[in-house]
Amino acid sequence: MSQTTAEATKAGNGKGLLIHAAGPLEPDTLAGILRSASNARAALHPGTGIEVVVQGPGVKLLAAGSPATEAINDARQLDVSILACGNSMRSAGLEEKDFIPDIATVPAAIAHLAQRQWDGWAYARL
Secondary structure, eight states, X not given: OOOBHHHHOOOTTSOEEEEEEESSOOHHHHHHHHHHHHHHHHHSOTTOEEEEEEESGGGGGGBTXXXXXXXXXXXXXTTOEEEEEHHHXXXXXXXXXXXXXXXXXXXXXHHHHHHHHHTTOEXXXX
């Protein structure tokens, strides 16, 4: 079962790194984005929140059986939160039950991106 954003994210200092993965993504592209998030995990202060927000047709790569499953699981093991945009899910005909375990959701990626930036999180679009 998917988690909500509040359950999925932990930021010891109240700030974090927000990575925006938007548009049609190839499996290798998403894997590269998740590797970047994992590299950030190694370089940033322990407890810093790291989220990858997937918006657009790329949410299909978060579904069970995805060719990106290994990269997703590797990132999750390093406490990188992976969030799917609810609007993109509807457009793709996906529901939370369709996702790989531990994928969280946000109602609208754009609103989540804005709120995190207002909260002081760093933003990177990859």
